[in-house]
Amino acid sequence: MAKPRLGVFKFSSCDGCQLSLLDCEDELLAVAGAIDIAYFPEATRSDDVGHYDIAFIEGSVTTPHEAEMIQDIRARSTALITLGACATSGGIQALKNGADTAAFIDAVYAHPEYIDTLDTATPISDHVTVDFELRGCPISKRDLIELVAATVVGRTPQTPSHAACIECKLAGHVCVMVSQGTPCLGPVTHAGCGALCPGYARGCYGCFGPKETPNTAALAAQLANHGADNRQIARLFSTFNTNAPEFRKEAEKHE
């Protein structure tokens, strides 16, 4: 059987999710043995264009050029998979959605006329059909290896959609919200990180985005009981997955 051809593409992002692939120090050469890495500009200057069995997409769509590019990649790919919060929900740069883009450009650049950008940062799924989404800001290496292994053999990756809260209980951490009143998004956040933040005595800040059917209203009420004001609650839901519909709606209730 021929090795599947992989393309890795960057849209608006920090590079961290594709870096996770290069950070798989123990697995990288084995992965390179099982997959034909046809296009991955961060790793190689060979750019083998054509059809991809697997396309990994990092980043969100924030420019007219990116909006065109994703259509082209979709048309040339069998399985299109998004890596991380930017590609899956829009990422931190989606904080510009609903803001005054012209004012943002003015705040950063002396010559706004040189800047070509859309008013929004949007997830890949707003533009094309996505076959699988890997969550996280950044993605976890464990999920990435699982994704690669599953994709090579043609099965669905096992990335549970339950709450980070469940991972936290399994890890045996003391609940930071119950014991210290620390605001924590663990009850509404998608699993994948292994409940990292509570293990470091801080509240979850939601980098894996909303879990399946999250009860954000109940959590917001509990945060308020612990003394969080509306501005803090809105901010808590407005970070790396600010454009994920469940988080965005809850934030809007508190603005």
Add this chain to the structure above:
Amino acid sequence: MNDKVIKVDMLARVEGEGAFKVVVRDGEIVGTEFRIFEPPRFFEAFLQGRDHMEAPDITARICGICPVAYQMSSVHAMEMALGITVDGPLRDLRRLLYCGEWIESHILHAAMLHAPDFLGYAGAIEMANDGHGDAVKLALEYKKAGNAIVTFVGGREIHPINVRVGGFYKVPRKTDFAPLREQLLKARDLAEKFVDWTASFTFPDKERDYTMVSLSHPDEYPMNEGRVVSSKGLDIDVTDWPAHFREEHVAHSNALQGFMVDGSSYLCGPVPRFNNAYDLLSDRAKAAAERVGLPRDNRNPYRSITVRAIEGLYAVDEALRIIDAYEEPDAPFVAYEPRAGVGMAATEAPRGLLFHRYELNDDGSIKTALIVPPTSQNQPSIEEDLQSFIGDILDQPDEDILLLCEQTIRNYDPCISCATHFLELDIDRG
């Protein structure tokens, strides 16, 4: 033939999206452009109104390769604004975390992104599959030790979660360090071999008289704090930065370009640190530099790959020193009350000096933010290198010119997501 445009529309093996163009008329280079088309993400704009405590988590997302640098510059700037000092074991733990990022970032760049230029491969995997497998495996094992430090102190290697204004959320116990210490002792041998491997390459014989800018500290190799100095006599407090440096917005780049106030270019990064602070390297790092014949006033930018390897070795030594001296602090962070204020800080990201400035409101929310990343500062110098270094090979095939241009740009380990908040080669021969 005497007129042409040499260009690359998507520079590979760099962090982010960039391009370059060299314009040749009558056999002379008349223009060089290092173009950053990485989409702008407007961090400085959406930091306005956020809480100061969010700055290390949000600014980390500017760059997945050097998030620790963003976390360090932001927390130090905030601490100045808030009037607190973080010292003792908490300060040492920050330096340890930064050593981890230097190792991870330097070895990723040197082995996976830059070495293929010297050995003639498209990438590190192609290099590994063609007789250099042992070197690539060594580098991966060595790099892993850097990531192990970041994970140990920071919680995870990309976008660490344990850094906060005032210190950390949680600090390790002295006894927790044993496995990391063992891994670093092994990595130290790998680091020595890695220096020798990079020094075995053939380097283009090219130099420029750069103005080399770095931090300077009386007792420490530049990393977390210090005055801003240059090889041409600048010596200022970091709060005087805005009076001595400026940023310009040019049409061909989504990243602002950094200049000295007199409009001249300068260089920041590993080579300036090495030249300006050689005496503060560890004995082992200095011995390695001497062994491979790397002079302390090196002006050949292609040898930056070996400078990175030396700094990697230094970072392993420094990490071990910090671990051996560590005593658990009484509290994981210094407590404070939010207040209005202005704070500035510069730290040494793996690829160079990273300046942050914030104004805070009374409630600790951010009024304004200014971030000057190293690649922005190095852009003019990159363009001048292209102008200076390829003139004598313009009669060679375009592919050879392209390769030298790319290698020249990679000397800088440019971080384009940072700078835009990277590269196409475009040689215009008319």
